[in-house]
Amino acid sequence: DAKTTQPPSMDCAEGRAANLPCNHSTISGNEYVYWYRQIHSQGPQYIIHGLKNNETNEMASLIITEDRKSSTLILPHATLRDTAVYYCIVRPYDLSGNTPLVFGKGTRLSVIA
Amino acid sequence: NAGVTQTPKFRVLKTGQSMTLLCAQDMNHEYMYWYRQDPGMGLRLIHYSVGEGTTAKGEVPDGYNVSRLKKQNFLLGLESAAPSQTSVYFCASREVGGNTEAFFGQGTRLTVV
Numbered sequence: 001d002a003k004t005t006q007p008p009s010m011d012c013a014e015g016r017a018a019n020l021p022c023n024h025s026t027i028s029g030n031e032y033v034y035w036y037r038q039i040h041s042q043g044p045q046y047i048i049h050g051l052k053n054n055e056t057n058e059m060a061s062l063i064i065t066e067d068r069k070s071s072t073l074i075l076p077h078a079t080l081r082d083t084a085v086y087y088c089i090v091r092p093y094d095l096s097g098n099t100p101l102v103f104g105k106g107t108r109l110s111v112i113a
Numbered sequence: 114n115a116g117v118t119q120t121p122k123f124r125v126l127k128t129g130q131s132m133t134l135l136c137a138q139d140m141n142h143e144y145m146y147w148y149r150q151d152p153g154m155g156l157r158l159i160h161y162s163v164g165e166g167t168t169a170k171g172e173v174p175d176g177y178n179v180s181r182l183k184k185q186n187f188l189l190g191l192e193s194a195a196p197s198q199t200s201v202y203f204c205a206s207r208e209v210g211g212n213t214e215a216f217f218g219q220g221t222r223l224t225v226v
Contacts, residue, residue: 043217
């Protein structure tokens, strides 16, 4: 079973920030939060990951609450091409890194012109 | 650099037929994965491999077999296809390390009639 809870769908106006929430209330100390997205049935694409500090890259920002029980993925200026299913995944860190990703149902984000 | 390539992209099988799906990666990644995705669902892990000559079962391994004879290739076999195996199949690969991102292929759409 997935360890995360996400809303099934969200809308966002083009040009506005898209804030996608994820609940992971049972997260353990060695588990990271990953975000992937899947555009129109293509293969999923990595976005960002984090442990406890906020993270930012060229695609998005990840805000993790202090108690680490929830997080928010932020797309600062959503475009129509950001319409996709977004998956929040919790995965334990291990040195070998061979623990597979387990996907839930994700959030379907629709960016509206 | 092609990344992760899946062959074929589409296939229709009759119940009871067999087939092999090929996943090839040119990034020298150690880890490879096979997932299936049913309509409206997230990805579910079928089998995975943490290195040449090794395989392991995922969430939904029944009805499938895999082989990793060469590091760059991961084969998924259906010995006797069933309509329940109608799905989109995704392959992914990752390099060794705790937080490396997974790269996905574009998927194989399989219909069993």
